[in-house]
Amino acid sequence: MQKISGFVAIIGTPNAGKSTLLNSILGQNISIVTSKPQTTRNKIFGIFTRDNMQIVFVDTPGILDPKYRLQDFMKKEIDSSFDESDIIVLVVDTYKYNPEELKTTYEKYKAEFSTHKMFCVLNKIDLLKKEEVLEIIGSISSQFKFDEIIPVSAIKKFNIDDLINTIAKYLPNNEFYFEADTVTSQPEKFFVAEIVRQNVLKQYKDEIPFSVYIDVEEFKEREVGKDFIRASIIVERDSQKAIIIGSGGTKIKALGESSRREIESFLGRKTYVELFVKVRKDWKNDEDFLKKNFNKQGAPVI
Ligand SMILES: Nc1nc2c(ncn2[C@@H]2O[C@H](COP(=O)(O)OP(=O)(O)OP(=O)(O)O)[C@@H](O)[C@H]2O)c(=O)[nH]1
Ligand SMILES: [Mg+2]
Incomplete structure (x- = not known):
């Protein structure tokens, strides 16, 4: 059977539900x-393969106007996702639907519209009434030129199949880019760092989560016994180091335990996780640090 395959970039404002x-x-x-x-x-990269079709989805950071160097690097991740993509899926949060914001995004990426198929995916429709969704669809189709507008709920899995089937209509004839059973191209180390960071995002408040970089310094797989992972939590200031550790080390202990549980469930193996905190002054604006570390844990490669 003739195979179809292609790349689909998922873009949108922060918190729209792209990763979900x-x-x-x-x-x-x-x-x-x-x-x-x-x-x-x-x-x-998230790779979806079914029968003769393979879609390589590229999740990206939320669209932003960079305010520090880390955000410049994040923005480059969005921009570079266009080069490799056949289709761009712009995810819109319908619960916080803001026509002005959509217009700004639309104008920002106008050039991409002429070179790519452009889908508008209206997410979080589980939080709206049907009439409200229809109203938003009407307003978007009268103002903007999307190739497709598809309402979904990522969390409730409404219309996800419809989205897949619509993407399939636009995919070129192509061999698969990855083996049919591959789900992602990032190495395990990348996910280990991300799981620790997710736990930081959940367990700490204010600016702490955004000031943290996770460096997996050692990751030893062992035939016998537990895998060994040593990771540094890099923060920007001494005061943040104290917050991460917590009084008597209680906070970092809780962080280590919840991270280990999730890492074990992800890897399907027992794991020993050791966490340290280091200070690298103002790393979010440190060009040398970012060049060396931003993609260190495993940038997507084809
Ligand atoms: N009710 C509802 N909530 C959703 C849906 N999709 C995502 N969310 C929630 O929206 C929040 C943000 O989801 P993410 O998937 O992290 O959003 P994102 O667009 O990847 O965000 P960034 O990575 O920060 O750009 C989370 O609390 C999700 O649980 C949905 O379909 N319905
Ligand atoms: Mg995300």
Whole structure:
């Protein structure tokens, strides 16, 4: 049978539900999700294969106007996802639907519209009444030129199949890019770092989660006994180091335990996790640090 395959970039404002959508399509949690905006920092490949079709989804960080160097790197992740993509899926949060914001995004990526198929995916429709969804669809189709507008709920898995089937209509004849049973191209080490970061995002408040970089310094798989993982939590200031550790080390202990549980469930193996905290002054604006570390844990490669 003739194979069809292609790349689909998932873009949208922070918190729109891009990573939730990817996980929902794959039926596996490969991209971390939290209620905080700017959860995703890197491009993440999620590979969906069914019968003669393979779709390589590229999850991206939320669209932003960079305010520090880390955000420049994050923005490059979005921009570079276009080059490899056949289709761009713009995810819109219908619960917080804001026509002005959509217009700004639409204008920002206008150039991409002429070179790519452009889908508007209206997410979080589980939080709206049917009439409200229809009203938003009407307003978007009268103002913007999308190739497709598809309402979904990533969390409730409404219309996900419809989205897949619509993408399939646009895919070129192509051999598969990955083996049919591959779900992602990132190495395990990347997910280990992301799981620890997700736990930081959930367990700490204010600016702490955004000031943290996770460096998996050692990851030893063992035939016998537990795998060994040593990771540093890199923060920007001494005061943040104290917050991460917590009084008597209680906070970092809780972080280590919840991270280990999730890492074990992800890897399907028993694991020993050791966490340290290090300070690298203002690393989010440190060009040398970012160049060396931003994609260190495993950038997507084909
Ligand atoms: N009710 C509802 N909530 C959703 C849905 N999809 C995502 N969410 C929630 O929206 C929040 C953000 O989800 P993410 O998937 O992390 O959003 P994102 O667009 O990847 O965010 P960034 O990576 O920060 O750009 C989380 O609390 C999700 O549980 C949905 O279909 N319905
Ligand atoms: Mg995300």
